[in-house]
Amino acid sequence: MTDDDPAGAAPPERADASPHDDLTLRVISALVLAPIAVGTAYAGGVVFIAFWGLAALGVQWEWRRIVGDEGPIALALGVGAVLFVILDMAAGGGLASVTDLIEVVAAVAALALLAGLAAHNNRLWTAGGVLYASALIFSVGALRADHDLGFWAILYLFAVVWATDILGYFVGRLIGGPKLSPRLSPKKTWSGALGGALGAVLAGTAISGYAGVSNLPAMICLGLILSAVSQGGDLFESAVKRRFGTKDAGRVIPGHGGFMDRLDGFLAAAFAAAIIGLVRGGLDLPAHGLLVW
Numbered sequence: 001m002t003d004d005d006p007a008g009a010a011p012p013e014r015a016d017a018s019p020h021d022d023l024t025l026r027v028i029s030a031l032v033l034a035p036i037a038v039g040t041a042y043a044g045g046v047v048f049i050a051f052w053g054l055a056a057l058g059v060q061w062e063w064r065r066i067v068g069d070e071g072p073i074a075l076a077l078g079v080g081a082v083l084f085v086i087l088d089m090a091a092g093g094g095l096a097s098v099t100d101l102i103e104v105v106a107a108v109a110a111l112a113l114l115a116g117l118a119a120h121n122n123r124l125w126t127a128g129g130v131l132y133a134s135a136l137i138f139s140v141g142a143l144r145a146d147h148d149l150g151f152w153a154i155l156y157l158f159a160v161v162w163a164t165d166i167l168g169y170f171v172g173r174l175i176g177g178p179k180l181s182p183r184l185s186p187k188k189t190w191s192g193a194l195g196g197a198l199g200a201v202l203a204g205t206a207i208s209g210y211a212g213v214s215n216l217p218a219m220i221c222l223g224l225i226l227s228a229v230s231q232g233g234d235l236f237e238s239a240v241k242r243r244f245g246t247k248d249a250g251r252v253i254p255g256h257g258g259f260m261d262r263l264d265g266f267l268a269a270a271f272a273a274a275i276i277g278l279v280r281g282g283l284d285l286p287a288h289g290l291l292v293w
Helices: 019-043 045-067 072-092 098-118 123-144 150-175 190-211 216-243 259-281 286-291
Strands: 179-181 185-189
Touching (some): 019 045, 019 150, 045 072, 045 259, 072 123, 098 123, 123 150, 123 286, 150 190, 179 190, 179 216, 190 216
Antiparallel strands (some): 179 185
16 A cells, blocks of 8 residues: 555445344444453553553554555554553553653654654554554553542543444434535434434433532533544544545454454543543543543
8 A cells, every 4th residue: 555545445345244243243342342441440550551552552553554554663663652651651650740741752752753754655644653552552541540530530431432332323323314424434424423422421421420520511511522522533543444445444353343443432532531631630630630620
């Protein structure tokens, strides 16, 4: 795959499964993965970082495969950037100081730049993939490091993103109507987007209530924002795959595809949540910054 490939080429459709079979696989995968995700979030520490570190490495690998870079040096630099964030989060239990934050951002940016320069083709896309994968482990690691509300912040993100996906899927199929983005994702509708946003608000508010920090107006606004960001992340990944003529990022998760296919919306929402949390709560209390208003 080179820069000469036509932009916007439609990805090939899969013919190996009916919609009903695909939904069944998605449900089974969710029933397996959801308890693991919640369990590692509850455990925290090295277990949590290892789980999401593997996911981030999977995202990095799939992005590289999609954009068609075959350069081993670029791959090593991209993996090195993700590993740097993983080790920093595991060693310090989150961001230890402003200096640590600056070092992490500078190191990842430098390695992303070098990876792009070392790539055989699609250099900007290769560099962007390093930032994309690193953002996943950075975001969840920073939020979970808040000892008091870190688990609840991750659980809140799960609730918002999963409710957005589930309600968006079923409401969209039930009601239908105008397409949200026909060029990028022909099956998504505005009714599904609104249904998903409503589900996100309800699920997120419920979790914040269990955490004892519910502020209804704030939770409504936050749920709507993160649901919109999650859906934007989904469309972004669709745009990337369409740009390179790919249907699925991978095949590792039955019914979903690859790590990117499962985590596109979550990654975007987690990064936005981490930024909100860090701005409002600082390096010590990013989960408070996200949930306490």
